[in-house]
Amino acid sequence: MAAPLLQVRNVSKHFGGFTALSEVSLDIAEGERFGLIGPNGSGKTTLINCISGLLRNEGGEIVFQGKKITGLAPYQRTRLGIARSFQVPRPFHTMSVLENLLVPSAYVVRLKDSEGEERAMQILKSIGLADKAHGFASQLSQVELRKLELARAMAARPRLLISDEAMAGLAGAEVDEVLDILFKLNESGITIIMIEHIMQAVMRFSQRVVCLDAGRIICEGAPAAIVQNGDVQRAYLGA
Amino acid sequence: MIFSFDLLFEAVLFGVLLGCFYAAVSIGLSVSFGLLDVPHVAHPALMVFGSYCTFVVAGWGLDPIVAGVLLMPAFFVLGVLIYRFYYETFEKRGTEAGVRGLAFFFGLAFIIEVGLILVFGVDQRTVQAPYIGSSLALGEYRLPYRMLVAFGVALVLTFVLTLYLSKTFTGRAIKAVAQDEPALRLMGANPVRIKQWAFGIATGVSALAGAMLIIVGPVEPALDRLYIGRTFCVVVLAGLGSMTGTLGAGLILGVSESIVLMMFGASWAPAVAFGLLLIVLGIRPQGLFGR
Amino acid sequence: MKYWISVAVLLIAALGAALSGINEYVFYAGYIVLTFVVLATAWNILGGYAGYVNFGTGAFFGFGSYAAVVLFKALGAPLIVQIIAGAAIGAALGFGVGIMTLRLRGIFFAIATVAILFIAETLMINWRYVGGATGLQLLRPEVMAPFGSYTRMLFAVMALLAVIAVSVARYVQTSWIGRGLRAIRDSEEAAECSGVPTLRLKLIACVVSGALMGAAGAPMPMYLSFVEPASSFSLNWGVSALAMPMIGGTGHWIGPVVGALLLGSIQQIVTVTISNEINVLVVGVLLVLFVVLAPDGVVGLFRKWLRRSSR
Numbered sequence: 001m002a003a004p005l006l007q008v009r010n011v012s013k014h015f016g017g018f019t020a021l022s023e024v025s026l027d028i029a030e031g032e033r034f035g036l037i038g039p040n041g042s043g044k045t046t047l048i049n050c051i052s053g054l055l056r057n058e059g060g061e062i063v064f065q066g067k068k069i070t071g072l073a074p075y076q077r078t079r080l081g082i083a084r085s086f087q088v089p090r091p092f093h094t095m096s097v098l099e100n101l102l103v104p105s106a107y108v109v110r111l112k113d114s115e116g117e118e119r120a121m122q123i124l125k126s127i128g129l130a131d132k133a134h135g136f137a138s139q140l141s142q143v144e145l146r147k148l149e150l151a152r153a154m155a156a157r158p159r160l161l162i163s164d165e166a167m168a169g170l171a172g173a174e175v176d177e178v179l180d181i182l183f184k185l186n187e188s189g190i191t192i193i194m195i196e197h198i199m200q201a202v203m204r205f206s207q208r209v210v211c212l213d214a215g216r217i218i219c220e221g222a223p224a225a226i227v228q229n230g231d232v233q234r235a236y237l238g239a
Numbered sequence: 240m241i242f243s244f245d246l247l248f249e250a251v252l253f254g255v256l257l258g259c260f261y262a263a264v265s266i267g268l269s270v271s272f273g274l275l276d277v278p279h280v281a282h283p284a285l286m287v288f289g290s291y292c293t294f295v296v297a298g299w300g301l302d303p304i305v306a307g308v309l310l311m312p313a314f315f316v317l318g319v320l321i322y323r324f325y326y327e328t329f330e331k332r333g334t335e336a337g338v339r340g341l342a343f344f345f346g347l348a349f350i351i352e353v354g355l356i357l358v359f360g361v362d363q364r365t366v367q368a369p370y371i372g373s374s375l376a377l378g379e380y381r382l383p384y385r386m387l388v389a390f391g392v393a394l395v396l397t398f399v400l401t402l403y404l405s406k407t408f409t410g411r412a413i414k415a416v417a418q419d420e421p422a423l424r425l426m427g428a429n430p431v432r433i434k435q436w437a438f439g440i441a442t443g444v445s446a447l448a449g450a451m452l453i454i455v456g457p458v459e460p461a462l463d464r465l466y467i468g469r470t471f472c473v474v475v476l477a478g479l480g481s482m483t484g485t486l487g488a489g490l491i492l493g494v495s496e497s498i499v500l501m502m503f504g505a506s507w508a509p510a511v512a513f514g515l516l517l518i519v520l521g522i523r524p525q526g527l528f529g530r
Numbered sequence: 531m532k533y534w535i536s537v538a539v540l541l542i543a544a545l546g547a548a549l550s551g552i553n554e555y556v557f558y559a560g561y562i563v564l565t566f567v568v569l570a571t572a573w574n575i576l577g578g579y580a581g582y583v584n585f586g587t588g589a590f591f592g593f594g595s596y597a598a599v600v601l602f603k604a605l606g607a608p609l610i611v612q613i614i615a616g617a618a619i620g621a622a623l624g625f626g627v628g629i630m631t632l633r634l635r636g637i638f639f640a641i642a643t644v645a646i647l648f649i650a651e652t653l654m655i656n657w658r659y660v661g662g663a664t665g666l667q668l669l670r671p672e673v674m675a676p677f678g679s680y681t682r683m684l685f686a687v688m689a690l691l692a693v694i695a696v697s698v699a700r701y702v703q704t705s706w707i708g709r710g711l712r713a714i715r716d717s718e719e720a721a722e723c724s725g726v727p728t729l730r731l732k733l734i735a736c737v738v739s740g741a742l743m744g745a746a747g748a749p750m751p752m753y754l755s756f757v758e759p760a761s762s763f764s765l766n767w768g769v770s771a772l773a774m775p776m777i778g779g780t781g782h783w784i785g786p787v788v789g790a791l792l793l794g795s796i797q798q799i800v801t802v803t804i805s806n807e808i809n810v811l812v813v814g815v816l817l818v819l820f821v822v823l824a825p826d827g828v829v830g831l832f833r834k835w836l837r838r839s840s841r
Contacts, residue, residue, distance in 0.1 A: 052723055
């Protein structure tokens with residue numbers, strides 16, 4: 001069996017007296033569609049921040065493609081192939097939609113603007129934002145902002161894409177749109193970790209799901225099994 | 240350089256008094272910057288404004304501390320207005336607030352400073368009171384009464400404010416809004432009104448701080464520049480959001496400054512606060528007791 | 531190309547003016563305005579492009595002045611060496627402050643710059659070699675022909691420095707560095723996760739900014755024939771260096787130039803006709819007005835007016 005793309009080994013994170021993550025371990029295989037669920041405050045975003053590098057984990061190791069990345073800055077991890085979208089979209093609001101994609105294009109893939117623009121337009125076309133390419137990022141609608149988050153992550157040519165609640169607050173058809181994008185990305189070879197609250201999206205998308213609660217993994221397995229698990233139900237509904 | 244254990248002990252004593260005074264003048268900033276995250280570089284300027292107001296009111300025959308307390312409600316209202324303005328203009332827009340908010344308060348500080356120069360001139364102003372000018376003799380050591388008064392007021396102020404923040408409902412709401420605003424919103428409380436109230440309190444406290452400032456020594460309009468160093472040093476050293484830490488940090492600053500004053504003279508003492516601030520930012524920016 | 535032609539024309543005009551018979555006062559005041567062009571442009575590289583506010587412009591500027599004084603006093607160094615030394619000290623200071631505080635939130639960097647300012651002033655007050663608190667009188671060397679006066683020569687030198695500063699700012703803005711800085715300003719975390727080495731870029735901006743400020747400070751002692759800590763390390767330099775780009779417009783290199791020319795001229799007029807205090811008041815009030823009402827500055831207002839009139 002091939003080595004996992006991402007290995008999280010016994011990662012812990014504390015904020016003062018509060019323990020956000022407690023000895024979390026998981027392996028993500030290459031090409032996998034992985035779902036991460038858990039109630040609010042369970043540590044999902046903290047875990048993502050530790051993987052992407054915005055937070056430094058205390059205790060434990062994170063290994064990507066066989067290389068220890070624990071001490072690396074976020075931009076270095078992005079250059080190695082880890083990309084993420086943000087739960088609350090953070091576009092570069094003084095730039096156009098196209099320019100937003102030129103940032104990772106120039107800084108990760110090291111393309112000159114002329115090549116970068118071509119590639120960026122292709123990405124925008126594939127997700128349906130091509131007609132907004134020259135508009136300001138600050139003028140986009142909610143679902144368009146979510147797509148821009150994903151597009152920007154795609155522009156970094158990632159091997160692993162972490163989608164942090166990309167569908168939060170979206171309605172039916174919009175959820176499907178975003179889900180489609182993620183499926184297509186996975187088909188092109190990108191490993192995807194999806195954090196989501198919308199259960200039917202997680203069920204449809206994930207091959208494997210892990211549930212976090214209060215900083216610990218309480219359940220791991222196939223989507224159908226997870227949803228029926230007693231611990232998971234208790235975590236969401238309260239004891 | 241002069242050194243002797245006697246002098247050192249006296250310097251430490253004086254430093255303790257001075258430190259509590261520094262804590263008291265910084266506690267307003269502990270709320271406005273430490274808890275509310277407002278980049279309030281105009282805090283010392285407002286405090287100096289408070290000193291001048293005290294000067295005017297005390298000139299009508301009142302004791303300066305009384306004058307300071309009387310000014311507190313007016314300053315509370317001023318604080319509410321300033322925060323409301325800041326919120327509507329900058330914080331609501333979110334994204335660009337950083338640079339513009341800082342620039343706003345910086346400009347405000349200058350306007351206050353120059354306003355004071357235009358009204359009162361650049362000369363130093365003082366107040367008169369029975370406890371200013373004489374000292375308490377403790378054995379071989381002399382402790383100026385004005386420092387003891389400031390020390391006393393400082394302790395009471397810190398104590399009252401800390402109690403308020405931990406025991407009363409509004410006080411705890413203020414601490415809550417600092418830690419988890421969305422949760423507060425979910426509970427039905429209006430974070431903006433709470434922050435407004437808190438900023439008002441912080442500014443009200445500055446009136447009393449200003450009174451203490453002019454009791455402890457003469458004031459001049461440009462004094463706010465020096466106190467940017469002292470107040471931010473205390474707040475950063477304490478750690479953002481820690482009220483009790485303010486007292487500890489103030490003591491550290493006060494004693495350090497007093498010792499440097501004794502050993503190297505008055506030309507070096509003002510740099511202590513700024514130097515300490517840089518050191519803290521360099522090695523432990525979260526401060527000693529912060530959140 | 532248009533840019534370089536305009537620049538060449540401006541430089542020739544400045545040189546021509548300096549060699550002509552125009553009233554001496556024009557150069558006396560013009561030197562200060564040009565100094566502000568450099569300071570505002572330098573400030574904007576870090577403050578406008580990256581969003582990190584520097585209150586302590588006076589520290590970089592003042593250290594540039596004192597570096598020049600020390601070299602002049604110790605070695606009789608010529609002006610060009612003084613300027614290079616000023617730039618070097620400014621760069622080093624920028625690196626030092628940057629590496630310590632640019633990892634932290636913007637306000638901590640801003641406060642740190644105030645700290646540097648005060649510490650710098652305290653150090654110079656206590657250094658007898660440069661005259662301590664009372665400062666130092668300086669004897670200017672022989673005026674360089676063909677300039678009729680030392681002030682005229684300094685004017686021409688500062689014009690050249692201004693051109694250099696603006697060209698550097700223009701390069702930073704339009705290069706790959708500029709996009710990275712803008713990304714940092716818009717959303718630092720998203721920039722970092724998009725592959726932008728945020729600390730490195732911020733440091734570059736801080737070092738470049740500091741170097742230009744230090745260079746601008748170097749000729750000042752010669753201009754005044756005098757140097758002292760209180761005015762060299764005054765917070766007033768900081769408020770002007772900040773107000774000018776914010777009034778002119780922070781997104782484009784032309785903004786600080788517009789702001790410096792506008793506000794600098796206003797300052798000269800007010801200081802001479804009314805008072806120095808009112809001058810500072812005017813700067814403060816204009817700063818607050820623009821920050822609140824016209825956040826994109828004069829350049830932004832101009833752009834809006836263009837868009838409206840083209841409809």
